[in-house]
Amino acid sequence: MPFSQTEIEEEQAHFAQVISTFKQYAAYSLAANNRRRKDLFTLPRADQELLDSLGYKEKLAQADRAILTNAAFLNTIVANPEIFGHDLDVEEEASEQQQEGQNKQQKIQAPSHSHSHGHTHGSHSHSHSHGDPQASMHNASADNAQSKQQPHRPSDFDMDRLRSTLKQFVRDWSEEGRAEREVCYVPIRDALLDHFAHVSIEERRKLRVLVPGAGLGRLAWDVANLGFACQGNEFSHYMLLASYYILNRTDSINEHTIFPYVHSFSNLPNSVAMLRPIAIPDVLPSSLPPGSDFSLVAGDFEEIYGADDKEGEPHAGQWDAILTCFFIDTAKNIVNYLRIIHRILAPGGVWINLGPLLWHFENNSTNDTSIELSLEEVTNLARKIGFQVTHERSIGTTYTNNAQSMLGYVYHAAFWRATKAH
Ligand SMILES: C[S@@+](CC[C@H](N)C(=O)[O-])C[C@H]1O[C@@H](n2cnc3c(N)ncnc32)[C@H](O)[C@@H]1O
Numbered sequence: 001m002p003f004s005q006t007e008i009e010e011e012q013a014h015f016a017q018v019i020s021t022f023k024q025y026a027a028y029s030l031a032a033n034n035r036r037r038k039d040l041f042t043l044p045r046a047d048q049e050l051l052d053s054l055g056y057k058e059k060l061a062q063a064d065r066a067i068l069t070n071a072a073f074l075n076t077i078v079a080n081p082e083i084f085g086h087d088l089d090v091e092e093e094a095s096e097q098q099q100e101g102q103n104k105q106q107k108i109q110a111p112s113h114s115h116s117h118g119h120t121h122g123s124h125s126h127s128h129s130h131g132d133p134q135a136s137m138h139n140a141s142a143d144n145a146q147s148k149q150q151p152h153r154p155s156d157f158d159m160d161r162l163r164s165t166l167k168q169f170v171r172d173w174s175e176e177g178r179a180e181r182e183v184c185y186v187p188i189r190d191a192l193l194d195h196f197a198h199v200s201i202e203e204r205r206k207l208r209v210l211v212p213g214a215g216l217g218r219l220a221w222d223v224a225n226l227g228f229a230c231q232g233n234e235f236s237h238y239m240l241l242a243s244y245y246i247l248n249r250t251d252s253i254n255e256h257t258i259f260p261y262v263h264s265f266s267n268l269p270n271s272v273a274m275l276r277p278i279a280i281p282d283v284l285p286s287s288l289p290p291g292s293d294f295s296l297v298a299g300d301f302e303e304i305y306g307a308d309d310k311e312g313e314p315h316a317g318q319w320d321a322i323l324t325c326f327f328i329d330t331a332k333n334i335v336n337y338l339r340i341i342h343r344i345l346a347p348g349g350v351w352i353n354l355g356p357l358l359w360h361f362e363n364n365s366t367n368d369t370s371i372e373l374s375l376e377e378v379t380n381l382a383r384k385i386g387f388q389v390t391h392e393r394s395i396g397t398t399y400t401n402n403a404q405s406m407l408g409y410v411y412h413a414a415f416w417r418a419t420k421a422h
Pocket of ligand 1: 213
């Protein structure tokens with residue numbers, strides 16, 4: 001479906017604003033830390049001295065240094081934004097996507113389009129949200145209008161997306177994140193291997209696996225590493241920029257150091273819990289076996305995989321496995337998500353899901369549709385749409401929490417496998 005000039009311009013404007021958010025991270029975050037310093041100076045001298053004796057001032061200085069280290073990393077990610085092809089003709093990109101979906105190793109294809117969703121976070125506080133779900137949700141018309149008038153000033157909402165991206169690096173690409181990955185990704189991988197246990201390793205490459213809402217791409221990468229042909233799909237510019245960088249511009253294990261927990265001083269048992277460095281990546285992303293088939297496709301899941309064009313439905317029956325991890329609750333209309341998953345799943349294929357139901361559009365302030373079902377309703381809906389749902393269980397898991405925080409959210413995530421009953 002071709003995009004209108006306005007849509008293309010809105011998309012370009014949003015992309016420019018995401019880049020600008022990356023670039024303004026240092027100034028924004030240092031200013032937040034400086035507020036603490038200023039507050040300290042408002043105290044009576046005796047109190048200041050007492051706090052100083054605890055090392056509070058030094059902690060603020062360390063936080064500044066950690067922020068500057070993060071900033072250097074984030075600036076490197078956006079040093080060459082043209083790789084995202086925003087100078088390219090968007091329609092050309094979309095058709096390239098169809099043709100190049102296969103035979104790509106570690107390549108993010110140029111964004112087809114990530115739709116504009118004006119959305120504020122509603123009732124979900126950022127510490128509670130599972131990561132970066134609203135990362136690319138923005139009010140592009142407003143963005144566009146703003147960009148024509150004055151330089152973009154990132155909102156706290158924009159910065160929150162960026163801070164979440166740093167934490168997402170921990171989840172997907174650090175040793176620290178291993179425990180969380182083992183809880184979330186291992187059951188999905190095991191279910192995939194079990195469903196295709198009759199297929200030899202050599203034959204796995206013929207099986208096409210889709211990971212919608214791929215985040216920073218680790219689950220998709222792991223699946224490609226097992227020998228399957230795997231495609232991730234993601235629409236957040238924050239995620240796309242970050243995953244492109246880690247997948248395509250990383251030369252060694254633990255090449256980068258970030259301080260993802262430096263932005264909040266709350267609920268810390270000690271300073272280390274906030275100031276500990278995290279090294280990334282824990283594996284070399286370029287180390288996939290020769291001939292691996294791994295790609296990330298940029299764009300909206302519903303637009304890309306739910307598309308029907310003159311030739312029919314290009315994705316219908318094309319995917320042997322669809323892995324949704326912390327994804328289905330990003331739907332405005334879960335019925336459409338499930339219909340698409342059902343339509344594009346190949347006969348004999350499997351849909352494996354793990355995640356909570358933190359409906360991302362609940363309480364949105366932009367009049368977006370939001371259908372919010374209970375778990376029982378979602379699985380009943382899946383059955384009515386034509387799935388046979390099996391292996392249902394609940395898995396307790398965190399999502400990008402600071403493991404050393406005094407506060408931790410645990411999701412009782414729903415896991416299931418589903419095959420096409422009809
Ligand atoms: C909660 S995150 C989960 C990321 C990853 N699956 C994981 O487990 O770490 C949900 C992801 O889905 C992406 N997303 C949400 N709606 C999407 C859509 N319609 N199309 C593509 N990606 C989407 C978000 O940008 C976000 O990266």
